[in-house]
Amino acid sequence: MSTAVSAAEVSETFDEKKIVLIWSLTVWLVVMNTTMFNIALPYVLIDLTLTSATAAWIVSGYSIVFAIATLTYSRLSDFIPISRLLLIGLSLLGIASIIGFFSNQFSLLLLSRVLQAAGAGAVPGLAMVLASRYIPLARRGKAMAYISSAASLGFGLGPVIGGIITQYLGWNYLFAVTGLVFVVMPIFIKLLPKEVVSVGKFDLVGATLTGLCVTGFLLFLTSFSVFLLIVTVILGGLWWRHIHKLDKPFIRPILLKNKQYTKLLYVGFITFVLHFSALFLMPIMLTVLFRQEPSAVGMIIFPGAILSALGAQFIGRFIDRFGNVPVIAFGQILFVVATILFAITATKSPMFILFTYMFMSVGFSALTSSLSNEYSRILPKEDIGSGIGLAQLIQFFGGAFGVTMTGILLTLQEGLIQEVAYRNVFVVFIVLIISSFSVFSLYSWKRKR
Known part of the structure; x- marks a missing residue:
């Protein structure tokens, strides 16, 4: 009520x-x-x-x-x-x-x-x-x-x-x-x-199990504990059984059966993985490699963030005029360009980081805006609220996963030269954005049929 x-x-x-x-x-x-x-x-x-x-x-x-x-x-x-x-x-x-x-x-x-x-x-x-x-x-x-x-x-x-x-x-x-x-x-x-x-009624059990499953998985990634993995799998099974028993579960299982919707969820997940990872990694690189003071680090990231804010209104107009799919594709292309440039140039100069983050920041704005609109377009009216809520959940989990993954990759490469370690992380980013672009291409192809 x-x-x-x-x-x-x-x-x-x-x-x-x-x-x-x-x-x-x-x-x-x-x-x-x-x-x-x-x-x-x-x-x-x-x-x-x-x-x-x-x-x-x-x-x-x-x-x-x-x-x-x-x-x-x-x-x-x-x-x-x-x-x-x-x-x-x-x-x-x-x-x-x-x-x-x-x-x-x-x-x-x-x-x-x-x-x-x-x-x-x-x-x-x-x-x-x-x-x-x-x-x-x-x-x-x-x-x-x-x-x-x-x-x-x-x-x-x-x-x-x-x-x-x-x-x-x-x-x-x-x-x-x-x-x-x-x-x-x-x-x-x-x-x-x-x-x-x-x-x-609020599904407190479902919300708790959701949080425990994600936390358990991320803890497994940082510790590689078999015990944690087994516990997380068991919790995942309990969660799946629980959400199928209630009329109004924390996450509606019918949403996860919508294949087009889950493809978009993956695109949103990878978007947040890469953006949050970059926001985590850039200050570390600027401090460790280039000995930048915190105020200078902020000023290097600032232009990309402001460009994204200023571009938001134009992105909205593009969505109204051309639809969501071209803008999603545009955002992913910017992410591909950004990850490649990061891998090649980020360890050479702070100015390269400043310039490259502009591509990623605008791409992030384009993707988040267009994905939200596309969720509401493809879902039945009665599922829009739950669908957008689940999408937000998946996206922020993506951010958490990305930062955890980046921290693990850096820790595993502590014996390597720092420049090489950072470059390897960005190579992983390239693989992830290509996988996301491939999934979106499949979504777009299915949409036209």
């Missing part, structure tokens, strides 16, 4: 412009929270004496929990008020930021990042729910455009602000930035519509 009250009941109290503005600001903080920390990773690695594979868990753990949390909040909003869920999320994010500010051990840092993700997932997870529930269709696109622009701005400014803070104050002070959510909480309490709690 929905908690929503009618549009007429909220028309007098719902200040749409203020809500969209403050929500956009919060999205900016949440996205920046992710990109800021990538710049600091080389220094966290040194300060806490971590291997690349271990440090990767700071990003992977965040991505796993963020993915689960995003879908969880949107599902819970069917029977729990948006305002209550958002305040729970922002409270978790704020408390975790305080813990992170004082953390000086890996376990405490990882805990703070995981708690941050559990809270941060409320912001994107509930944004679409709020828009579809209370903003008229005629103005909904404009509202979501503001929120998307804030996310793009977060991707662009995150590396710069993160680099400056890390260099001059230390990486612990990055948590002070996200602590600003305490400032916006009273505003949300005042502006959000008042809803009532309704009776509903």
Whole structure:
């Protein structure tokens, strides 16, 4: 059952412009929270004496929990008020930021990042729910455009602000930035519509099993423990059996039987694998190979991120004019070019990294926008919400997998010359994007039949 009250009941109290503005600001903080920390990773690695594979868990753990949390909040909003869920999320994010500010051990840092993700997932997870529930269709696109622009701005400014803070104050002070959510909480309490709690069911077992399966698999990759692999396979079997028993499981199995949809899921998965891996690897390369300061690292990544933000509006127009498939193909071509250039030139100069990331960043923007539209086009109306939610889940799992994989590849090559080790990682990226392009070509061929 929905908690929503009618549009007429909220028309007098719902200040749409203020809500969209403050929500956009919060999205900016949440996205920046992710990109800021990538710049600091080389220094966290040194300060806490971590291997690349271990440090990767700071990003992977965040991505796993963020993915689960995003879908969880949107599902819970069917029977729990948006305002209550958002305040729970922002409270978790704020408390975790305080813990992170004082953390000086890996376990405490990882805990703070995981708690941050559990809270941060409320912001994107509930944004679409709020828009579809209370903003008229005629103005909904404009509202979501503001929120998307804030996310793009977060991707662009995150590396710069993160680099400056890390260099001059230390990486612990990055948590002070996200602590600003305490400032916006009273505003949300005042502006959000008042809803009532309704009776509903949430598949907590399914959500827990999903998270355990993914975490177990990533832990297996970092440890190669046969015991962990066996446990993960057993959990996977329990998960598969569980989602077939419920009417409204955490993940609807019917979606996984749609072959065209699963092809797109693979494309989205690889997109996030490569982009998150690049965001993890670039600061390490710039710090280790070229001795760049954190602020300089941020400025090198900044042009690509801003170009992506500026190009978002043009990509939207291309999608409206030419459809999703040409834009997906265009995005993948940019990824192919970027991975090849990274493999050939990234170890030669920071300027090559700056130039090459522009291709990848614009390609990422093109792929995420067009894939979301294509999901909604091919799925039945009743499956669109669940389908897009599952796609977001798979994509962020892809980000977690990519960072973990990159950390493992670097750790396995510790005996090699650093330039060779980084180049080998990018060769793996080339293989992955070619596999993705092949799957998409099959999707496009089936679509025309």
